Amino acid sequence: MLVGEEIKYLIKPTGWSPRDAGVKAYEELLEQVGCSPKDVNCRVGTGYGRVSLSFIDKAVTEIHCHARGAAYLIGKGGLVVDIGGQDSKAILINQKGKVLDFTMNDKCAAGTGRFLQVIATALGVDVSELADLAVGRNPLEINSMCTVFAESEVISLLAKGEDKRDIIAGIHRSVARRVWSMASRFGPVEQVIFTGGVAQNKDMQDKLTQASGCPVIVPEFSQVAGALGAALYARDIIS
């Protein structure tokens, strides 16, 4: 939400109903900011739930919203790498946030936040703890791309007596490599702008830097870059 130039946001797990979660998040955010639905000039929905939101004026894909949000946050173009819960995407943008080209992972969970979630559960930790556990550790080789097979591989490594922290570092490296093999088709870039929930993970930032061989920038509000982009599109509609 944009209140003037101020960015206000609220993050809520979608659960099983994107429609209900969307409405709830919208209402709670309005309450937090202290305004009524009448004060809102325009609403743009994005993400997988965008088609099920009834209160929005327009739906824009997360590809364009992430591009727009990222360009706004860093003020220049480049390659946006977004790793979210459902998918990962690489978007080549110019300075104004215009999408020049994009690519997404296929319909499997490998190389996404969901992958990290599954592994975290198998290791008995929360996703928010992964970064601290993995920093500075010696990453183990994870050979499976598939989330289900990788989970079995992790369990085998645990049975072998390997350190949990080395396994997590290995998992991070495997996600970073997977995402970069998809993103690298856009050729050498000066910098990578890392957005989405997984960008909050410090060790993932390091692993993506190693995989890509170029500086990785994680601007403030990068987790909500998509929502910010949607708000910027909404502002375009008003003016």
Place this chain on the structure above:
Amino acid sequence: MVDEDESKDVMVALAEKYLNIPCSCMSPNEGRLELIGKLAKEYQADGVVDLTWQACHTYNVEAFFIRDFVQSQLNLPYIHLETDYSESDVEQLRVRVQAFLELIQE
């Protein structure tokens, strides 16, 4: 369709027809680039969608050259999709196709 030429052997006519299809299993397959260029011009295309049926590796490999040709020679937006006949990935495809249309409209 096979050309009607009474003087030609039926099998030869069929074989010639099949061999002229610019399928990615042919090598080299320059006919595909010519055909895409011709069709894009004829229909004044705003973009090119390259669809690969899942597990068709030759089309997947060729997508690299098609992307390069469409973007640098035809100067058109390009998207490569990989799917199968099931409907399980409809929403994932919707994101890609919608984003592609937004890219064209921008």
